[in-house]
Amino acid sequence: MVSRASGPPSAVTAQQILEAAQIEFGEHGLEGSTVRGVAQRAGIDPSLVIRHYGSKNDLFTIAIRLPGDSTEHDVAEHLFDVVDVRLGELPAESRALVRSMLTAPEATAALGDFLNxxxxxxxxxxGEDAGLRAAPTASSILGLTIARRFLKLDALGEISEEQIEKTVRPWITAAIGDGPPAERRRARQTARCSP
Structure with a gap:
């Protein structure tokens, strides 16, 4: 049922619209999504979408903003965490951004800025060649995301934590030129599981 509201826009409705838009854009991309579809998903009148966000393109620009990463002292550990997220279920804003990156200039620019x-x-x-090591690493993680979540690459479909530990983590470690992190990772996992 669609509700109609009068009065000032509420923060709850704005968040509700944003979350619905991220799912809608994630499933259909910018071109395949509509304001009406976002409103229906949010359970509101389409005029509220326009009232809160202006246009579909304006809403898309906000919906694809990715959260910033926290500062990490250990680059390898940070990248392992990123890979864990990318090989898991993608957050709605990431799905919307990746699905639209080749068809919507806003998504292309946002993803380019994010990767830069x-x-x-x-x-x-x-060091001197850090950028040359970092760029292929960041773009390869994007490639893993696309291959697993959008192209449904069989080899990545049912990847286990053991397989990630054995194949993906050494690849990241070699790419950034860091030492073997296996013991640090196991210690961190043990600490997470401890009461």
Missing amino acids: ERTANLAHGG
């Missing part, structure tokens, strides 16, 4: 920022963060203080 991640590459710069990974390269920071890493």
Whole structure:
């Protein structure tokens, strides 16, 4: 049932619209989504979508913003966490961004900015060729995301934690030029599981 509201826009409705839009854009991309579809998913009148966000393109620009990463001292550990997220169920904003990156200039620019920022963060203080190591690493993680979540690559379909530990983590470690992190990772996992 669609509700109609009068009065000032509420923060709850704005968040409700944003979450519905991320799912809608994630499933259909920018071109395949409509304001009406977002409103229906949010259970509101389409006029509220326009009232809160202006247009479908404006809403898309906000919906694809990715949260920033926290500062990490151990680059390898940070990248392992990123891979864990990318090989798991994608957050709605990531799904919307990746689905639309080749068809919507806003998504292309947003993803380019995001990868440039991640590459710069990974390269920071890493020496002369740090940028050359960081760029392929960041873009390869994007490739893993696309292959697993959108192309449904069989080899990545049912990847286990053991397989990730055995194949993906050494690849990341070699790419960034860090030492073997297996014991640090196991210690961290043990600490997470401890009461």
